[in-house]
Amino acid sequence: MTEQETRRQRRARFESLAHVVTEPLHRYLLRRTAPDMVEDVLSETMLVLWRRIDHVPGLGTGSLPDRDDVLPWCYGVARGCLANARRADGRRLRLVERLTHAQQAPAEAAADHSDLHSALNALGELDREVVRLWAWEGLAPRQIAEVTGLTSNAVSMRLHRAKKKLADRLQPGRKNSERPGHKVNEERSSQ
Incomplete structure (x- = not known):
C-alpha cells in the first residue's frame, strides 16, 4: 500500500x-x-x-x-x-x-435548578462526573468506566452512592426513623 x-x-x-x-x-x-x-x-x-x-x-x-x-x-x-x-x-x-x-x-450560576446544582456540587468531582455521564450523556457504567479510567464495578458503586446522596439532599425529609406500618412506641404483646 x-x-x-x-x-x-x-x-x-x-x-x-x-x-x-x-x-x-x-x-x-x-x-x-x-x-x-x-x-x-x-x-x-x-x-x-x-x-x-x-x-x-x-x-x-x-x-x-x-x-x-x-x-x-x-x-x-x-x-x-x-x-x-x-x-x-x-x-x-x-x-x-x-x-x-x-x-x-464569582459569576452567579443560573438559578433554574439551584437545588440540584447545590446537591451536585456537594458531591466529589469524580462522583459528579460519573452522575453527569450517566444522567446527561446516557452512558452505561461500563462506558463510564472507559471514560473515567475506573472499573465498571467502581463506577456502579460510585453511581449508587452518589444517587443516594443526591436523593437525601434533594428530599431531606425522606429519611424517617419509623419503618412504614410500624409505630415507634407500640407495645408488644407478651403472648
Missing part, C-alpha cells in the same frame, strides 16, 4: 469518526464549560482524535463506526482536553489577577 493510499484511508476513518462523534462531544462540552470555550476545546479534542486515530477502540475500516463503541473513548479524550483548557485558563486568570491586583466576584 502506498503512502498516499494510507493517508487517504486514515482521512476517511477520521471523517467517519467525526461524523459520528462531533455532535455528542459538542453537547458534552456545552454542559461542562462556558459557551465561549466549547469550540476551542472541541477543536482540540478533534485534533487529538486525528493524532490518535489508530488507537480509537471500535473504529474499524468500515463505513460508519458504531457510536456506542467509539463515543466513551472520545468522551475520555474530550474530558482530558477540557481539563487542560481549564488549567490553562486558570493560569491565565491568575496571571491577570496578579498583574491588575483586581478581585473579581
Whole structure:
C-alpha cells in the first residue's frame, strides 16, 4: 500500500469518526464549560482524535463506526482536553489577577435548578462526573468506566452512592426513623 493510499484511508476513518462523534462531544462540552470555550476545546479534542486515530477502540475500516463503541473513548479524550483548557485558563486568570491586583466576584450560576446544582456540587468531582455521564450523556457504567479510567464495578458503586446522596439532599425529609406500618412506641404483646 502506498503512502498516499494510507493517508487517504486514515482521512476517511477520521471523517467517519467525526461524523459520528462531533455532535455528542459538542453537547458534552456545552454542559461542562462556558459557551465561549466549547469550540476551542472541541477543536482540540478533534485534533487529538486525528493524532490518535489508530488507537480509537471500535473504529474499524468500515463505513460508519458504531457510536456506542467509539463515543466513551472520545468522551475520555474530550474530558482530558477540557481539563487542560481549564488549567490553562486558570493560569491565565491568575496571571491577570496578579498583574491588575483586581478581585473579581464569582459569576452567579443560573438559578433554574439551584437545588440540584447545590446537591451536585456537594458531591466529589469524580462522583459528579460519573452522575453527569450517566444522567446527561446516557452512558452505561461500563462506558463510564472507559471514560473515567475506573472499573465498571467502581463506577456502579460510585453511581449508587452518589444517587443516594443526591436523593437525601434533594428530599431531606425522606429519611424517617419509623419503618412504614410500624409505630415507634407500640407495645408488644407478651403472648
